[in-house]
Amino acid sequence: MDFPRKPISRRELLRGTAAGGFALGSALALGNVSAVKARALNLKVTGAKDVPSICPYCAVGCGTMISVVNGNKVVNIEGNPNSPINEGNLCPKGAATLQMATTPLRELKVKYRAPGATQWEEKPLDWAMDRITQLTKETRDRTFAPTFRTKGADGNEVEKEVNHTLAIGSLGGATMDNEWNYVHLKLMRALGVVHLENQARI
Numbered sequence: 001m002d003f004p005r006k007p008i009s010r011r012e013l014l015r016g017t018a019a020g021g022f023a024l025g026s027a028l029a030l031g032n033v034s035a036v037k038a039r040a041l042n043l044k045v046t047g048a049k050d051v052p053s054i055c056p057y058c059a060v061g062c063g064t065m066i067s068v069v070n071g072n073k074v075v076n077i078e079g080n081p082n083s084p085i086n087e088g089n090l091c092p093k094g095a096a097t098l099q100m101a102t103t104p105l106r107e108l109k110v111k112y113r114a115p116g117a118t119q120w121e122e123k124p125l126d127w128a129m130d131r132i133t134q135l136t137k138e139t140r141d142r143t144f145a146p147t148f149r150t151k152g153a154d155g156n157e158v159e160k161e162v163n164h165t166l167a168i169g170s171l172g173g174a175t176m177d178n179e180w181n182y183v184h185l186k187l188m189r190a191l192g193v194v195h196l197e198n199q200a201r202i
Contacts, residue, residue, distance in 0.1 A: 045075050052080055054177060055094040059200070061084035062094055062178035074101045136168065140191055144168035169195035 019141035038167075050069035055062040063083025077098040081088035090097075110128040111120045112192045132179070152158040170188045172181060181198070188196055 045069070048075055052082075054179075055090065055097060056100075057091075057093045057097075057175055059175060059177050061179070062086060062090060064090070064094065064097065074098065077101065136191070140165050144192060145194050164192040164194050165192055168193050170197070172196075172198035172200070174198070174200040 042110065045067045047068050051066045051068055053064045053066050055064050062081030062085050063082045064072055064077055066076075069075050079086055079088040079090040079094070086094075109122045109124055112123045112128070112131075113120050144163075146163055147159050148162045148163065149157055149159050168191065170184070170193055172184060176184065176198075184195070
């Protein structure tokens, strides 16, 4: 049986919403929020393993908590309340990270065109990573210079130890946070790369 519903005016809706918000805010400010936190924990995905990570967007480095089931299937991404940077909060882009990880439009292969070829062919990501590693090593081995001859302050030629390669360059992205940039810089320096630049400064 359908009961007739009394229409509600906009003024009544706003008055009720404001009253409810005030009551909730007062309860959280004056009361013990442990019950609220415990209830929030129960709302987590059942059987999922939480893996802490970092939001991949801007360089702020907000902490995220990724819920994973069956070993590698991502089912939820939310802010990490233990992160001192965002304390569990995420901006709209960070809150939508799950879509980036699970969208069917995500590219899982790369396009490769061999030297001299006219057609692109699809290759798996693992193949691309191995190929980049191989070419990096070959280029470094071929162009690595332990020393460099130049003129000293007195005008005479001197040989200085440099241990570098001028054939490889590195361009960092503006979305890389401090921790990633630190490790990236260490890797490039270990390879002897001299040409280092970052998109953020450009």
